[in-house]
Amino acid sequence: MSSKNLKEQIVHLAISIIGLVSKNAAVATFRQTNAIRLVPLTWVIAYLGKQVSKRNIKQYIDIGTNDGFELKKIVKSIGPFSEVHCFEPNLAIATKLESELKDVHVHAIALGKSSCEAILSTPIKVDGEHQSRAASIVFAHKSNAYGNDAQKVIVKNPRDTSVNWEVPSLIKIDAEGAELDILNELIDMIDSNSVVCIEDHWAIMEQSEQKTYKDALAQVISRLQYKGIHVLKWM
Numbered sequence: 001m002s003s004k005n006l007k008e009q010i011v012h013l014a015i016s017i018i019g020l021v022s023k024n025a026a027v028a029t030f031r032q033t034n035a036i037r038l039v040p041l042t043w044v045i046a047y048l049g050k051q052v053s054k055r056n057i058k059q060y061i062d063i064g065t066n067d068g069f070e071l072k073k074i075v076k077s078i079g080p081f082s083e084v085h086c087f088e089p090n091l092a093i094a095t096k097l098e099s100e101l102k103d104v105h106v107h108a109i110a111l112g113k114s115s116c117e118a119i120l121s122t123p124i125k126v127d128g129e130h131q132s133r134a135a136s137i138v139f140a141h142k143s144n145a146y147g148n149d150a151q152k153v154i155v156k157n158p159r160d161t162s163v164n165w166e167v168p169s170l171i172k173i174d175a176e177g178a179e180l181d182i183l184n185e186l187i188d189m190i191d192s193n194s195v196v197c198i199e200d201h202w203a204i205m206e207q208s209e210q211k212t213y214k215d216a217l218a219q220v221i222s223r224l225q226y227k228g229i230h231v232l233k234w235m
Helices: 003-033 041-054 069-078 091-100 179-186 202-207 213-227
Strands: 059-063 083-087 105-107 116-121 136-138 150-156 169-173 195-199 230-234
Touching: 041 069, 041 169, 041 195, 041 230, 059 069, 069 083, 069 169, 091 105, 169 179, 179 195, 179 213, 195 213, 213 230
Parallel strands: 059 083, 059 169, 083 105, 169 195, 195 230
Antiparallel strands: 116 136, 116 150
């Protein structure tokens, strides 16, 4: 065996050992705090994959898809799913997703408490490019939080969509602070064998006017868990 091949095998072995230890640490952290904090997406997906297999989940719903990075990783690593739905209110991004993801039902809307029209506020980088991975929904009674770039979008209650929420599903929610409203609407709709992965934005929300966001989200998560739904907060 050449020294080059030996070095490559040693590197691969080291990566495998580090990955295994880190995954176990991530799961231990989740069990202690109900959240996986600051770990790579691949480890989160590995954890979710075990839950999906255990609960025989066949549907994936991605709420707040943005450019589809997480969606593509999850579908590739955990799938195949019989149905895949994604919700992305930014029309330009949703149109691009629709052209790229042929087997995904792309919904160019946001989800919320009620069906209405709202503003999608998107910060702009210093160089003038859109910072597409950090947008938020601003409703009519609020001011434009960022004031940089805005577009009108459609918000719908989950009940007003074509998704069958009663099928056991893996549901990922990354809605830049709208998670609470969405979960409050879904709690009586989704099957008890579902798995919900939430990207938690409580720090951002409590810097704004919603000082009770963290406690309110914790209460909703407790209700979901009481129903038997597996909940993972990814921070």
